[in-house]
Amino acid sequence: MTPSNSPDPRFNGKLLTYDPEAIKVALSSYYQSLSKLPYIEASDISYPPKDGWPNITSLNFESLGKSES
Numbered sequence: 159m160t161p162s163n164s165p166d167p168r169f170n171g172k173l174l175t176y177d178p179e180a181i182k183v184a185l186s187s188y189y190q191s192l193s194k195l196p197y198i199e200a201s202d203i204s205y206p207p208k209d210g211w212p213n214i215t216s217l218n219f220e221s222l223g224k225s226e227s
Contacts, residue, residue, distance in 0.1 A: 165171040186205075193200040216226050
């Protein structure tokens with residue numbers, strides 16, 4: 159699934175899309191590569207739960223003016 163946003167005026171009104179899975183893979187690869195350095199152990203890397211965090215809901219972000227849309 160590729161979520162989309164509103165047209166972005168900074169990019170001549172192009173409709174920008176992103177792939178959440180590609181972002182997850184890129185970040186995971188980055189942190190795994192850091193664990194090959196002497197300062198970070200692979201066991202130090204925390205991964206999110208497969209189903210997300212059930213305690214984080216849209217209600218947590220209402221005070222910030224955020225919504226589902």
